[in-house]
Amino acid sequence: MQRNLLPMLMAMVLLSPLAIDIYLPSLPTMAAEFSVSNSEVQSTLILFLFSMGLGQVIIGPLADRFGRRPVALFGIVLYGLSSVLAAMAHQFEWLQIARVLQGLAACSTSIVVFSAVRDCYSTKDSAKIYSYLNGAICVIPALAPTLGGVLALHFGWRSTFVFMTCYAILMLCVVAFRLPETRPANTISDGALYRWARYKPVLMDRHFMFYAICCMTGMGAILTYVSYSPVWLIGKLGMSELAFSGLFGVNALVNIAGCFGAPWVIKKLGNRPTVILAFALFIVSALLEFGAQLLNFQTPIYAAAGFMLPMALLCIGFAFLLGPATSMALAGFGERAGTAAAMLGFIQMSGASLLAGLIQQTSLTAPFAVIAVMGGGSVILLAVMSMKRMNAWHVERLAQD
Numbered sequence: 001m002q003r004n005l006l007p008m009l010m011a012m013v014l015l016s017p018l019a020i021d022i023y024l025p026s027l028p029t030m031a032a033e034f035s036v037s038n039s040e041v042q043s044t045l046i047l048f049l050f051s052m053g054l055g056q057v058i059i060g061p062l063a064d065r066f067g068r069r070p071v072a073l074f075g076i077v078l079y080g081l082s083s084v085l086a087a088m089a090h091q092f093e094w095l096q097i098a099r100v101l102q103g104l105a106a107c108s109t110s111i112v113v114f115s116a117v118r119d120c121y122s123t124k125d126s127a128k129i130y131s132y133l134n135g136a137i138c139v140i141p142a143l144a145p146t147l148g149g150v151l152a153l154h155f156g157w158r159s160t161f162v163f164m165t166c167y168a169i170l171m172l173c174v175v176a177f178r179l180p181e182t183r184p185a186n187t188i189s190d191g192a193l194y195r196w197a198r199y200k201p202v203l204m205d206r207h208f209m210f211y212a213i214c215c216m217t218g219m220g221a222i223l224t225y226v227s228y229s230p231v232w233l234i235g236k237l238g239m240s241e242l243a244f245s246g247l248f249g250v251n252a253l254v255n256i257a258g259c260f261g262a263p264w265v266i267k268k269l270g271n272r273p274t275v276i277l278a279f280a281l282f283i284v285s286a287l288l289e290f291g292a293q294l295l296n297f298q299t300p301i302y303a304a305a306g307f308m309l310p311m312a313l314l315c316i317g318f319a320f321l322l323g324p325a326t327s328m329a330l331a332g333f334g335e336r337a338g339t340a341a342a343m344l345g346f347i348q349m350s351g352a353s354l355l356a357g358l359i360q361q362t363s364l365t366a367p368f369a370v371i372a373v374m375g376g377g378s379v380i381l382l383a384v385m386s387m388k389r390m391n392a393w394h395v396e397r398l399a400q401d
Contacts, residue, residue: 043096053350215321221373
């Protein structure tokens with residue numbers, strides 16, 4: 001079973017990044033067709049990620065109560081139906097509703113994938129499997145915008161959601177006939193699904209909250225960059241959808257390289273120093289972005305490069321940040337790792353979506369919006385990490401089994 005499970009899990013985990021990246025080149029066109037502002041069309045990304053984060057808390061216990069397979073089938077069916085709703089939407093509010101439902105659907109399949117790894121593989125093998133899954137997730141931002149740009153160019157933006165529908169149908173067939181139930185027999189599935197006593201020890205832990213906020217800040221910076229990029233490059237600078245896809249794909253490849261290099265950096269430096277390095281890269285990226293905007297390039301291709309090149313450092317910093325920050329956030333919760341992981345996912349994704357949503361309510365242009373989130377957040381968090389009296393928040397603790 002384990003030998004045949006990995007390809008299926010890798011295919012399932014792609015549902016989430018696919019829903020984020022494939023329609024990015026179409027955001028300016030969608031804003032024009034629905035007659036909405038840039039910040040409103042960007043809300044379709046924000047709502048998706050917020051819903052996906054909220055789903056960590058809502059759907060996680062359901063996978064323990066009812067099993068992995070029913071939740072996976074539910075998620076894939078909902079993903080397909082919400083994609084159809086988005087493709088057929090002629091009112092912007094229906095598109096927003098579709099994205100909320102799609103976020104819950106993607107969360108369902110993601111929870112099943114990572115739960116199945118814990119169910120079926122040893123601790124030693126799990127680390128390798130997670131690497132494969134994260135590698136698959138990182139590849140999508142490099143490829144999906146190009147596919148989405150080609151689809152939108154020939155068939156319109158709605159075709160990107162039709163593609164998601166088709167992929168959901170394919171995955172439904174695979175999962176319905178091939179995915180076994182992986183929930184262990186000793187899984188605790190009785191009692192109340194949601195109770196404060198389960199979450200309180202996690203949320204009251206200062207060390208957990210600090211590194212959860214670190215993850216949230218990194219995700220918020222990436223989400224701000226991703227949501228503003230098409231509006232700035234296509235809508236403001238006049239780049240084509242395919243040119244945008246190429247530039248975005250280059251930074252996605254940089255992120256993939258960073259993901260492969262991160263384990264080596266963490267091994268050499270350790271978890272906490274790697275987090276410090278990641279935030280230092282965020283600050284350097286913010287300074288370079290600020291410098292590029294002061295130069296005020298008039299040629300569109302130079303202006304686009306001035307925006308995107310500093311973002312490569314953001315991508316590297318994010319690749320370095322997420323692993324060690326996640327590890328340190330969860331280190332003290334061996335006896336309640338599932339609950340802590342769910343709360344971390346909720347804070348990381350829903351918090352990042354709120355952060356990006358708030359910055360979109362300002363009049364800041366794309367470069368300065370990204371500067372504010374990644375530069376401002378990094379300065380504050382590094383200041384906390386420099387204070388000895390705050391050691392309980394940020395000094396690495398030993399993992400509890």
